[in-house]
Amino acid sequence: MSTAWLSxxxxxxxxxxLARAAHALREQFGDVVFSPVYRTPAVGFQGPDFLNAAAVITTDLSPVELNNWLHALEDRFGRDRSGPRFSSRPxxxxxxxxxxxxxxxxxxxxLPRPELQFAFVxxxxxxxxxxxxxxxxxxxxxELWSAHPDRKAPPAPESLDLG
Structure with a gap:
């Protein structure tokens, strides 16, 4: 089994x-560890604020298989990949x-995902x-967070509990 950290x-x-996605992750992978949920502004485009979280799973899927499974989950939620890369998404x-x-x-x-540079990840x-x-x-x-420029004004926590 391998461990994967998700954004x-x-x-x-x-x-x-996010609540429905957390349920789907638990159904597929069993015990999942979730972070608190944070509200952050859209990055790279004008749009509504995002709610962001992290999850840790264990899986027997390869990285490619896991990536494909996650893309299929996004598609079930109505994700549209035909528009700009930075855009609103369910x-x-x-x-x-x-x-x-x-x-x-x-x-x-x-891997590691380049978006790790952003506070929302x-x-x-x-x-x-x-x-x-x-x-x-x-x-x-x-160590990365302690050196991050946004650490003095971190993302705002939300009351949503995915755990």
Whole structure:
């Protein structure tokens, strides 16, 4: 079994979609550890705020199989990939880490996920795994967060509990 750290986000009916996504993840992977949920502004476009969280799962799926499963879940939620990359979405789930793999491709699969640089990905992951070392970098998530420019004004926590 492998461990995967996921980033979840939604800005279209976000509370409902994140709760439903959490349910789907638990159905597929059993015990799932969820971070608190945070409200963050859209990045790269003008749009409604996102609700973001992180999840840690164990899986026997390969990184490619897991990525495909997550894309199929996003599609079930109405994700439209025909528009601009940065746009509103009912559900976005990315694999940020998969064990200690460093991987480029196929397709959009990148491990570690480059969006780790953004507070909306880093802060929730730091909440669930502060001691996790970033493959290829060696720093822990806590070290990355302590050096992050947004640490003095972190994302706003929401009352939504995915746990």
């Amino acid at each position: 979840l986000g939604s800005n279209l009916a976000p509370a409902d979609n 559900l976005d789930i990315d694999i940020v880490f998969y064990d200690d793999l460093v991987l480029e491709g196929p397709g959009n699969l990148r 880093l802060k929730p992951l730091c909440d669930v795994a502060p001691g996790h070392r970033v493959p290829g970098d060696g720093r822990t998530l806590a």
